Amino acid sequence: MKNTYDLIVIGAGPAGLAAALEAVQYDLSVVVLDDQTGPGGQIFRAIERIPAVDRRLMEKAYLRGKVLAERFRDSTAEYLPGASVWQLEPDRIVSCSVNGSSRQIKGKTILIATGAMERPVPIPGWTLPGVMGAAAADVILKSSNMVPAGRIVLAGSGPFLYLVAGRLAAAGSNIEAILDTMPRANYLDAIPYLPRALFAWESLLKGLVMFWKVWRFKIPVYRNAKEIQARGRDHVESVLVESGGRLREIQIDGLLLHEGVIPNTQLTRQIECEHEWDPIQYYWKPVTDAWGFCRVEGVAVAGDTAGIGGAEAAEMAGSLVALEAARRAGAISKTARDLAAKPFQKSRARVLSVRPFLDHLYRPVSYVRVPRDDTIVCRCEEITAGQIRDAVTRGGVGPNQIKSQTRCGMGPCQGRMCGTVLSEIIADSLKIRMPEVGYYTVRAPIKPVPLGEVAEMEIFH
Amino acid sequence: MFKRINDTFTDRVRVSVEGRDVLVAPGDTVVAAIFAAGKDYTRISSISGEKRGPYCLMGVCYECLVEIDGVPNQQACQTPVREGMRVILQRGLRGLRQ
Amino acid sequence: MNTGIKTTDIVVIGGGIIGAAVAYGLTKTGSSVVMLDEGDTAFRAARANFGLVWFQGKGLGSRRYVEWCLEATDKWPEFAAELFGINGMALFYENTGGLRLCYTWEDFQKRKALIDGLKDQNGKRPYDCEMLEHQLVQDMLPGVRLGESIVGASYSPRDGHLNPLCLLTSLHDCFQHKGGRYFPAHAVRKIRQVNDVFIIETGAARFGASKVVLAAGTGTVHLASMLGMRIPIQPQRGQILVTERVRPTLSVALETIRQTNEGSFLLGASHEEVGFDVHTSTAVVQKIARRAIRAFPDLAALKLVRCWGALRVLSPDEMPIYLESEEFPGVYVVTSHSGVSLAPLHACHIPGWIVECRVPQGFADFDLRRFHVQKNQ
Numbered sequence: 011m012k013n014t015y016d017l018i019v020i021g022a023g024p025a026g027l028a029a030a031l032e033a034v035q036y037d038l039s040v041v042v043l044d045d046q047t048g049p050g051g052q053i054f055r056a057i058e059r060i061p062a063v064d065r066r067l068m069e070k071a072y073l074r075g076k077v078l079a080e081r082f083r084d085s086t087a088e089y090l091p092g093a094s095v096w097q098l099e100p101d102r103i104v105s106c107s108v109n110g111s112s113r114q115i116k117g118k119t120i121l122i123a124t125g126a127m128e129r130p131v132p133i134p135g136w137t138l139p140g141v142m143g144a145a146a147a148d149v150i151l152k153s154s155n156m157v158p159a160g161r162i163v164l165a166g167s168g169p170f171l172y173l174v175a176g177r178l179a180a181a182g183s184n185i186e187a188i189l190d191t192m193p194r195a196n197y198l199d200a201i202p203y204l205p206r207a208l209f210a211w212e213s214l215l216k217g218l219v220m221f222w223k224v225w226r227f228k229i230p231v232y233r234n235a236k237e238i239q240a241r242g243r244d245h246v247e248s249v250l251v252e253s254g255g256r257l258r259e260i261q262i263d264g265l266l267l268h269e270g271v272i273p274n275t276q277l278t279r280q281i282e283c284e285h286e287w288d289p290i291q292y293y294w295k296p297v298t299d300a301w302g303f304c305r306v307e308g309v310a311v312a313g314d315t316a317g318i319g320g321a322e323a324a325e326m327a328g329s330l331v332a333l334e335a336a337r338r339a340g341a342i343s344k345t346a347r348d349l350a351a352k353p354f355q356k357s358r359a360r361v362l363s364v365r366p367f368l369d370h371l372y373r374p375v376s377y378v379r380v381p382r383d384d385t386i387v388c389r390c391e392e393i394t395a396g397q398i399r400d401a402v403t404r405g406g407v408g409p410n411q412i413k414s415q416t417r418c419g420m421g422p423c424q425g426r427m428c429g430t431v432l433s434e435i436i437a438d439s440l441k442i443r444m445p446e447v448g449y450y451t452v453r454a455p456i457k458p459v460p461l462g463e464v465a466e467m468e469i470f471h
Numbered sequence: 472m473f474k475r476i477n478d479t480f481t482d483r484v485r486v487s488v489e490g491r492d493v494l495v496a497p498g499d500t501v502v503a504a505i506f507a508a509g510k511d512y513t514r515i516s517s518i519s520g521e522k523r524g525p526y527c528l529m530g531v532c533y534e535c536l537v538e539i540d541g542v543p544n545q546q547a548c549q550t551p552v553r554e555g556m557r558v559i560l561q562r563g564l565r566g567l568r569q
Numbered sequence: 570m571n572t573g574i575k576t577t578d579i580v581v582i583g584g585g586i587i588g589a590a591v592a593y594g595l596t597k598t599g600s601s602v603v604m605l606d607e608g609d610t611a612f613r614a615a616r617a618n619f620g621l622v623w624f625q626g627k628g629l630g631s632r633r634y635v636e637w638c639l640e641a642t643d644k645w646p647e648f649a650a651e652l653f654g655i656n657g658m659a660l661f662y663e664n665t666g667g668l669r670l671c672y673t674w675e676d677f678q679k680r681k682a683l684i685d686g687l688k689d690q691n692g693k694r695p696y697d698c699e700m701l702e703h704q705l706v707q708d709m710l711p712g713v714r715l716g717e718s719i720v721g722a723s724y725s726p727r728d729g730h731l732n733p734l735c736l737l738t739s740l741h742d743c744f745q746h747k748g749g750r751y752f753p754a755h756a757v758r759k760i761r762q763v764n765d766v767f768i769i770e771t772g773a774a775r776f777g778a779s780k781v782v783l784a785a786g787t788g789t790v791h792l793a794s795m796l797g798m799r800i801p802i803q804p805q806r807g808q809i810l811v812t813e814r815v816r817p818t819l820s821v822a823l824e825t826i827r828q829t830n831e832g833s834f835l836l837g838a839s840h841e842e843v844g845f846d847v848h849t850s851t852a853v854v855q856k857i858a859r860r861a862i863r864a865f866p867d868l869a870a871l872k873l874v875r876c877w878g879a880l881r882v883l884s885p886d887e888m889p890i891y892l893e894s895e896e897f898p899g900v901y902v903v904t905s906h907s908g909v910s911l912a913p914l915h916a917c918h919i920p921g922w923i924v925e926c927r928v929p930q931g932f933a934d935f936d937l938r939r940f941h942v943q944k945n946q
Binding site: 097099103105114404405406407408409410411414415417420422424448451453454455458459460461462464465467469 | 608742854873
């Protein structure tokens with residue numbers, strides 16, 4: 011392993027892998043830092059381990075990941091699995107921890123391709139064991155062939171909810187019900203974007219197939235679901251829901267929540283990219299130019315970290331970053347870069363034409379974005395929405411002040427789970443807009459790192 | 472809370488969870504071993520004393536903190552299993568020396 | 570925009586630990602008080618405070634300052650109880666005693682010379698601080714293994730620590746509880762005097778008061794300049810490291826290492842002249858980590874979870890500056906880098922001076938004339 015590279019890629023999902031593959035075409039020195047043990051990111055999780063016989067559980071799109079991973083392994087790009095990146099400095103020095111020791115490497119260009127996280131869904135009782143994100147069930151199905159035991163309910167909205175329900179049912183899980191929180195009015199809001207979405211008709215078709223698979227298993231769907239609460243003592247035992255004017259309590263052994271995915275902006279925040287608030291899908295995303303570069307010199311963002319767009323768009327975006335990285339390294343001219351970029355740009359635009367439709371259709375509901383007083387917002391420090399509102403009343407006008415006063419955001423997850431909700435509660439309480447409220451100041455280390463490693467690390471010079 | 476659906480993943484790795492031996496596959500994370508041992512929680516909160524279990528399984532929520540081979544507060548979902556690994560649930564705060 | 574003027578007896582500009590302590594103390598005098606503060610991302614030395622209630626080592630060259638510090642540490646238990654009595658918020662104040670480690674013999678001799686100098690300066694009155702060699706220091710710390718290379722430390726039973734975030738929150742809460750009005754996100758743009766009233770303009774509102782207290786940390790320089798005063802304070806960056814939480818182990822507060830009430834170890838500190846830059850730097854973070862591990866090798870296994878940098882507010886001799894403007898009587902400057910340690914005095918003597926003109930004995934030592942004397946020499 012070297013000390014400097016033309017391109018350092020953080021994240022081995024579709025954006026990162028595509029960027030690495032494109033960059034080596036121009037003889038750039040590339041290393042991909044991955045906190046997982048094998049490439050694929052979350053969407054292609056465990057793609058190298060899934061044996062042929064299990065493919066019937068998975069869709070074609072997932073298998074695309076196998077092709078990418080194979081080509082990546084065959085390429086000259088270096089791969090560092092099990093690498094936990096804990097700091098990125100403005101002169102593009104990355105600090106990462108591998109196998110118990112930390113090191114620093116420098117890149118001419120840095121690509122942050124750390125993907126997305128599931129939007130946290132704070133409902134009363136969500137900290138009970140047995141309540142998890144729907145993506146969690148998907149991850150452990152792919153990586154360990156495990157499914158939740160007992161009676162399972164999925165709650166939330168979005169195609170992924172149905173995708174997971176279908177996968178789990180096909181794998182033998184007992185799915186008692188789906189509680190769909192999408193308000194009916196969203197259909198009307200989304201219709202104007204449908205014509206444009208037809209350019210990405212395969213995405214729409216995939217969605218219809220997902221719903222069909224769920225219908226096939228005859229899973230009951232409760233629509234316009236509201237006031238969802240998890241109940242239980244040491245473990246989730248039931249879920250309450252209001253739907254169709256009726257209040258129901260369903261006895262369960264596991265509850266899977268999903269209200270869309272949001273960019274994982276921990277590293278982009280730490281390096282101080284500018285971020286903007288997406289008012290349709292209610293998430294923060296870094297501000298990037300046409301090539302994916304942010305205001306910090308030489309730092310680019312691609313894939314879902316730059317805004318939710320899916321795996322195909324992520325690949326295109328990664329490739330575009332690689333082209334610009336090649337230009338920065340002097341490997342191609344501006345003209346050659348622009349020419350090579352055209353097919354990627356065209357493909358990406360086409361694939362993304364479905365987004366406005368999906369984004370409007372699956373806008374997350376307000377009660378999970380601005381939860382009621384008794385709901386825990388900061389899971390790590392166990393701070394409720396009510397305590398946050400009290401701090402606002404005492405004069406806390408922003409997330410950093412509220413953090414100081416309540417400890418919200420001071421736990422091990424460093425605000426990943428509570429940050430966006432905290433800002434939304436402040437915006438709602440003070441009746442100001444999210445861009446004015448802002449977000450936590452995020453500092454390194456973005457992942458915990460043993461002091462001894464920091465003490466012994468050789469500082470790059 | 473989670474059960475294995477088939478034996479596709481061969482090669483069994485022996486891991487001890489709370490003193491009880493379980494067999495898991497190479498490439499599994501520690502959280503799979505914890506599930507295989509029948510546990511649905513990974514820690515006891517040092518704040519409320521409540522049982523807490525994993526939420527995201529992708530390294531974001533930091534709920535799945537357990538003690539692995541004497542080192543406390545490791546994310547079970549991010550740690551691959553190794554033969555002979557000893558996993559203990561994280562009960563409250565760690566000590567300075569383990 | 571609101572064009573009316575909000576009138577009050579006193580405006581305190583600055584919502585940090587000093588501003589909030591002074592403002593709280595002023596509410597007890599029966600005056601109406603407004604506290605103005607900046608927004609969410611202001612510099613705020615208060616948010617980065619290490620949390621020490623510290624007496625030892627300060628004030629060589631000023632016996633008055635030593636007495637001031639001593640009085641403050643003596644008053645702390647009573648002050649903590651007073652705030653707790655109002656709102657039930659724990660400050661986690663503990664008079665644990667304090668150690669300042671010496672990493673080399675040279676360091677030990679230097680520290681001893683300082684402490685001896687302070688003892689001499691104190692004359693007949695005892696100065697409560699002793700030098701201890703390695704084994705005696707280890708004996709004080711049964712739960713932790715002291716690094717072999719640590720030569721010794723200076724120890725004072727008067728020192729201790731608290732949770733500075735709780736202190737700030739509590740002061741704000743008590744201030745409002747006593748009828749004080751707090752205006753966050755109201756950075757002051759202009760101060761001027763019209764007849765006998767000071768008009769203070771923020772972007773969002775205007776305030777009129779007969780007295781103004783400038784307690785805005787590094788911001789005091791600019792505010793004071795609007796009224797013809799040059800306050801010689803400079804920002805100095807300190808970086809702090811926080812570890813994961815641990816069962817209570819370290820029972821004494823050290824000048825650069827302490828265990829918080831939640832269980833985290835706080836590790837400091839650096840002293841950097843970098844202007845207004847509050848970023849952390851890997852080199853300094855590493856240096857702090859190394860020194861902490863030299864002191865307590867077992868810290869190496871703990872995970873670092875957070876680092877931050879913040880600006881201390883330093884005068885040239887590191888002593889407070891308390892003064893009333895000569896050109897604009899009624900404008901007061903209150904600045905110090907020991908906001909936590911001195912809080913009990915900022916909440917009683919300073920309000921007494923401002924409202925009732927009760928000037929504490931020897932108070933003149935804290936105004937600007939001491940710098941002019943130095944300049945002329």
